[in-house]
Amino acid sequence: MTNQELKIPEKREALDETTRAGRTYVPQVDIYETREGLWLWADMPGVDESSLNVHLDNGVLTIEGQVDLKDYQDVTPLYTEYYVGNYVRRFTLSNDVDSDRIVARMQNGVLSLEIPKAERAKPRRIAITQ
Amino acid sequence: MTRFRMSSSFDPVSGLLALQRELERVFDKPFGIDLGPSGRGVFPPVNVFADKDGYVMKLETPGVPPGDVHIEAEGRTLTVSGKREVAPPPGGSFHRRERGSGQFSRSFQLPADLDLSRADAAYKYGVLTIRVPKKEEAKPRQISVKAS
Numbered sequence: 660m661t662n663q664e665l666k667i668p669e670k671r672e673a674l675d676e677t678t679r680a681g682r683t684y685v686p687q688v689d690i691y692e693t694r695e696g697l698w699l700w701a702d703m704p705g706v707d708e709s710s711l712n713v714h715l716d717n718g719v720l721t722i723e724g725q726v727d728l729k730d731y732q733d734v735t736p737l738y739t740e741y742y743v744g745n746y747v748r749r750f751t752l753s754n755d756v757d758s759d760r761i762v763a764r765m766q767n768g769v770l771s772l773e774i775p776k777a778e779r780a781k782p783r784r785i786a787i788t789q
Numbered sequence: 790m791t792r793f794r795m796s797s798s799f800d801p802v803s804g805l806l807a808l809q810r811e812l813e814r815v816f817d818k819p820f821g822i823d824l825g826p827s828g829r830g831v832f833p834p835v836n837v838f839a840d841k842d843g844y845v846m847k848l849e850t851p852g853v854p855p856g857d858v859h860i861e862a863e864g865r866t867l868t869v870s871g872k873r874e875v876a877p878p879p880g881g882s883f884h885r886r887e888r889g890s891g892q893f894s895r896s897f898q899l900p901a902d903l904d905l906s907r908a909d910a911a912y913k914y915g916v917l918t919i920r921v922p923k924k925e926e927a928k929p930r931q932i933s934v935k936a937s
Contacts, residue, residue, distance in 0.1 A: 665832035665873060665893040681805035689888045693881035700875070702851040702888055704915035727914060728804055734838035734845055739812045741834040741849055744805065768851035768915015 673747050682744040686722070686770075690750075694782055696775040697756065703746045704768035711770065713763045720750045722770060755780030812836065832893045833869070833917070843903055843922040851915035852888070858917060862905040867919070870894035902927035 673683040686701040703711075706724030713722050724746045731743075755777050762773040833848040848869060850858065858871040875890040877883070899905065899921060908921040 665889050665891040667832040667834060667889060668887075682809055687887040688885055689875060689877075689883060690885040691877045691881050691883050693878060698877060698881070700852075700888060702915070704849040704851040707914050726805070728808065730845075730847070730913075730918060731804075731808055731838075734840045736811050736814070736836065736838050737844070738835075738837040740831075741836060742812055743808055743836075767854055767912075768849075 670742050670744075672744075682742065683747050684742065684744045685748050686724075686746045688748065694776075696773060697752075699750075699770075699772040699774065701746075701748065701770040701772075702768065703765075703770055705743065706746065706765070706768065706770075708765040711763070711765055713761075713770070713772065715752070715758050715761065718752050718754060720752050720772075720774075721747070722749075722772075723747045724770070753780075831895060832873075832889065833895065835895070835897070843920065844899065846897070846919040846921070848917040848919070849915065850912075850917050853915075853917075855912040855917075858910075858912070860908075860910050860919065862908060865899050865901060865903075865905065866896050867899055867905060867908070867921070868894065868896045869917070869919075 668687070670684040673685050686703045688699060688701045691698040691700075701722055703722075703724045705726035707727055710725035710727070711722075712724070713720070715721075726743055726745055728743075752774070757775045757777045760775045764771045833850045833853075836847045838845040838847070846867075850871070850873070852875070853871055853873045857873075858869065861868045861870075870893060872892045873890050875888060902924055903921045904924045905921060908919060910917060910919045912918075
């Protein structure tokens, strides 16, 4: 796995209608499940913690991030391979998550979310009585 | 060539729009820079800008800690390599897997008027910024006119 050449797809534009000018892109995500909960990682390069917005409303998890444009002062693009824009993506979660204990972290342009399962949703062993 | 300009009293919303228009205008059209057999899909993607001092290269490398990036300059060639690891906790399974992992290496052949020995790099929010200044003799300078 470590020797494969890393490829990256072109950024996909978010098709939601927004009230803001400018284009918004869909971050690439990994979603992973363990017994304890769900993990979500989203690539959002250019977004810092303070311009990140994660919220859960009626079972819909929204992740949004604004890119930092401070570095783009007085520059002329010569060659471009990727677009720069804000990010948004939404997921519908089941009711079996413990929404009060979701933990979000932002590191090196990657958002990681730890979404614990509600106690009742965890797998459990059922004892068989004779 | 138009220049993307932002002042301190700048509106970030129209700023983003202006930047996006500018990026689109030059999308995938190399300008005096040889990126090798590159093109789309190669990691990490790069945007190259010019500023008053030289070139500014911005590479999107989310999830790559700065310690895992190696930048090497040799002659006119700049090579950026490293690896990106996706390491989930044990005992689970993926529902979606869109983020790639593995090793990467990209080389850029830069114009001869740039001074790679004075290049510097910074990493912020998953974006690697490499600044390569122009050689002193390549910088524009004022030529004064003497009265005869």
